[in-house]
Amino acid sequence: MTAQGDSSTNSIPSASTPPQTEADAGLMALVIDCIEGSITPASCALLEARMTVDPVARSSYLDMLLLDSDLADEFSAAAIGGMVDQLSHATAESHSLPTGATATAFRGIFPRSMAGAILLTLMLGGLVGGVAVWMVSSLATASSSAQFQTLAEVTQTRFVISADAKRPVHKGRLVGRERLRLASGAAEVTFHNGATILLVGPAELELANDMQVYLHAGQAVVRIPEDVSGFQLDTSAAHVMALHSEFGIKVDDGLITDVQVYEGEVLATEKVKRASVQFPHAVTAGHAVRCNPQSQDDLLPIEYAERRFIRRLPPDRGIDLQEFTNDLREDARLLGRPRLESIEVTRAMRPVIADGLLDEWNQKGLFRRSRHDKPADREWIEGRMMFDDDNLYIGARIGDPYPMKNVIDPTLDANLAWRGGALQLFVSTDRAMGWPADGNAPSYYASRHLETSAVERARATNPRLSTLIMWHHLPSNTDNLYVAQPLTSSHGRLNPEGFRGACARNQDGLGYTLEYVIPWTVLGAADDRPRSGDNLATSWELHLSDESGKLWRDQIIEVRNQTEPTRIFLFERAATWGRAEFR
Amino acid sequence: MPQSPSADAPEACFQDGSLDAFMRELSGHQARLRGFVRCLLFDRRDVEDVWQDTNVVLLRKASQFRPGSDFWAWASEVARYQVLTHCKRLKRDRLVFSDKLLALLATELKERGPAIDHRREALDGCLQKLPAPQRQLLEMRYGPKTSIDEIAGSLNRPAGSIRQTLYRIRESLLACIERTLASEGVR
Numbered sequence A: 001m002t003a004q005g006d007s008s009t010n011s012i013p014s015a016s017t018p019p020q021t022e023a024d025a026g027l028m029a030l031v032i033d034c035i036e037g038s039i040t041p042a043s044c045a046l047l048e049a050r051m052t053v054d055p056v057a058r059s060s061y062l063d064m065l066l067l068d069s070d071l072a073d074e075f076s077a078a079a080i081g082g083m084v085d086q087l088s089h090a091t092a093e094s095h096s097l098p099t100g101a102t103a104t105a106f107r108g109i110f111p112r113s114m115a116g117a118i119l120l121t122l123m124l125g126g127l128v129g130g131v132a133v134w135m136v137s138s139l140a141t142a143s144s145s146a147q148f149q150t151l152a153e154v155t156q157t158r159f160v161i162s163a164d165a166k167r168p169v170h171k172g173r174l175v176g177r178e179r180l181r182l183a184s185g186a187a188e189v190t191f192h193n194g195a196t197i198l199l200v201g202p203a204e205l206e207l208a209n210d211m212q213v214y215l216h217a218g219q220a221v222v223r224i225p226e227d228v229s230g231f232q233l234d235t236s237a238a239h240v241m242a243l244h245s246e247f248g249i250k251v252d253d254g255l256i257t258d259v260q261v262y263e264g265e266v267l268a269t270e271k272v273k274r275a276s277v278q279f280p281h282a283v284t285a286g287h288a289v290r291c292n293p294q295s296q297d298d299l300l301p302i303e304y305a306e307r308r309f310i311r312r313l314p315p316d317r318g319i320d321l322q323e324f325t326n327d328l329r330e331d332a333r334l335l336g337r338p339r340l341e342s343i344e345v346t347r348a349m350r351p352v353i354a355d356g357l358l359d360e361w362n363q364k365g366l367f368r369r370s371r372h373d374k375p376a377d378r379e380w381i382e383g384r385m386m387f388d389d390d391n392l393y394i395g396a397r398i399g400d401p402y403p404m405k406n407v408i409d410p411t412l413d414a415n416l417a418w419r420g421g422a423l424q425l426f427v428s429t430d431r432a433m434g435w436p437a438d439g440n441a442p443s444y445y446a447s448r449h450l451e452t453s454a455v456e457r458a459r460a461t462n463p464r465l466s467t468l469i470m471w472h473h474l475p476s477n478t479d480n481l482y483v484a485q486p487l488t489s490s491h492g493r494l495n496p497e498g499f500r501g502a503c504a505r506n507q508d509g510l511g512y513t514l515e516y517v518i519p520w521t522v523l524g525a526a527d528d529r530p531r532s533g534d535n536l537a538t539s540w541e542l543h544l545s546d547e548s549g550k551l552w553r554d555q556i557i558e559v560r561n562q563t564e565p566t567r568i569f570l571f572e573r574a575a576t577w578g579r580a581e582f583r
Numbered sequence B: 001m002p003q004s005p006s007a008d009a010p011e012a013c014f015q016d017g018s019l020d021a022f023m024r025e026l027s028g029h030q031a032r033l034r035g036f037v038r039c040l041l042f043d044r045r046d047v048e049d050v051w052q053d054t055n056v057v058l059l060r061k062a063s064q065f066r067p068g069s070d071f072w073a074w075a076s077e078v079a080r081y082q083v084l085t086h087c088k089r090l091k092r093d094r095l096v097f098s099d100k101l102l103a104l105l106a107t108e109l110k111e112r113g114p115a116i117d118h119r120r121e122a123l124d125g126c127l128q129k130l131p132a133p134q135r136q137l138l139e140m141r142y143g144p145k146t147s148i149d150e151i152a153g154s155l156n157r158p159a160g161s162i163r164q165t166l167y168r169i170r171e172s173l174l175a176c177i178e179r180t181l182a183s184e185g186v187r
Helices: A022-035 A041-053 A055-075 A080-096 A114-128 A132-145 A328-335 A410-420 A442-447 A454-459 B018-028 B030-040 B044-060 B071-090 B099-112 B114-129 B132-142 B148-155 B159-183
Strands: A152-162 A179-191 A196-209 A212-224 A231-234 A238-251 A257-270 A281-284 A287-291 A300-302 A342-347 A367-370 A380-387 A391-399 A422-428 A465-473 A478-485 A490-494 A500-505 A511-519 A535-545 A552-558 A578-582
Touching: A022 A041, A022 A055, A022 A442, A022 B159, A041 A055, A041 A454, A041 B099, A055 B030, A055 B099, A055 B114, A055 B132, A055 B159, A152 A196, A152 A454, A281 A287, A328 A552, A367 A552, A380 A535, A380 A552, A391 A422, A410 A422, A410 A465, A410 A478, A410 A490, A410 A535, A410 A552, A465 A500, A465 A511, A478 A500, B018 B030, B018 B044, B018 B071, B030 B044, B030 B071, B030 B099, B030 B114, B044 B071, B071 B099, B099 B114, B114 B159, B132 B148, B132 B159, B148 B159
Parallel strands: A212 A231, A342 A380, A342 A578
Antiparallel strands: A152 A179, A179 A196, A196 A212, A212 A238, A231 A238, A238 A257, A257 A281, A257 A287, A287 A300, A367 A380, A380 A391, A391 A511, A422 A465, A422 A535, A465 A478, A478 A490, A500 A511, A535 A552, A535 A578
């Protein structure tokens, strides 16, 4: 759609005009949720928190909602004009009609809506002193208020074939008190309270409310967030009550129910199969039990099998940014040409001293990449990652004709330090999420004109996703680290406690060595640190500046998810990050 | 006229011409009242219900109205009370704002008063300038029971894109309203 008219006057600008700021965009997204009826408890709470303290936010909200009301009147059949007509006619008729007139007499005058008829009836009722019309009004009001109450939303699907053609399961579908039937494939259902159920077909799940479901058949993995307690899941054979936890559950044809707990603890109770009363059994992380209604035994411990259930679905495939440069050379500068999809992260065998020498580093896991993949390239990087129980280690030898010239002030512009030449990493420590990582920046949705749900917005602020900018600041001769949430550019911290870093210029003046030690606590992984066998997410981005140390000129990007479209920036979508294989 | 009007009957204590004055005020404030209720409730159906309820209560209390008094101050209080009553009824089933925030919003709306009408009048002009495709999209969205999914289906476009476009149109209308009011020296 295009603009018409003179933009200097009060004409209508293009409908593609972008929002002014991220904060405004965030507020407006919440307001639009209100208008479109898609507001969730989480977004309602966010909106309320913002508006309670911010008069400007309140004013923006009121402007938008008043506009919505006026547009509804302008374009809706049941408009204000109708109400005014009713009021006017009723006034006129009240002076002329006999006392005993009935609502029937007015039908021809006020037919626009049920509500209008009720109002009319009520006004007439007032004239004749009737009371019964109040009852009619109440009933009608209650009836018109009755609606489909949503409990959850289908937030992700993969290879789904619905078993109920009339109520197909698809991403974005709102779910109320009803049964979801899958013939095959998987669907993730996210409740308004944050609990999620990943249902794998063939399966049938019935929602009673946002704290109680019934699994009639199939497999599911249930995740209960920290602030939700007492979530209940029933099968024909078992009753499971879960606090903060993640557990898999399976109901097979013989109605046997298996429960396997990944995190936290659940209370599982067999349904009564004899006359005796059954007591709940605590099942903790790393354990599994079976309820068999045909067996005389109580809950039977069974083997815990880590890979038995599908715990997460991979993110939906990314969407290329269409409005791009259309210049392959510029594309390459902006998006890089990463070759690798994964790197090995080896366990540190010796204590690492951040001195810029890398002499205690393992050789395994080393990767090398140059700017144009030519031996003569002056810009290149050899990178490595190591880990232990306390830290993530990042080491790199870097070829750069203008090494360590960055003059961007860390105290003022740390978030922009990459412009002056720096190494930037994207790192996920979310073990439960694994690889690919999931989460998109608000700008990802906005630039592609995509709708976002509260669940998707929440994923963008996952505290286990980080971006790290490491650089030497020439004027202060300091080696710095800036850590922030990569998808929202928020929660930035300069030189967080516990990190150590060193950059050392090469003797030939054509590069430098970088060595950083970063505690897991800095990366949001204090309580669940990465360990051998994990596949997590990372990408590397070496920024190169000009001789001024202020102006970005090019970059080398390496380690990227090769199944993702290329025209997506790393800071837009965590699924684009490559795989870090912890050995 | 009834021989023994009930206490609620609107004409019970009207002086000559008072009812006409009341009805004029009531009719003239319908847009404001609806907007007021819309700002305090999420669900459009709730808005229609409470708007109707507010009118009913105002009619029942019509005898309390004195020509020349501040109708908006009174009517907006009645509307606020109706919203609060409705919210209490809904609180277990549906999302509502807290009483504190509702009070803040209600106060600001009450203070806006005629400014609500000015914005509405400015909107009329802005809608005239709206490109036809954008106007058609608004007509679809605010037409009878047309959800974003239905619009997306009929236009063969993603629902997210429709939602985003509607947002942009609303934004541009708001900007146009602001410019119109500024050019007329009205705030």
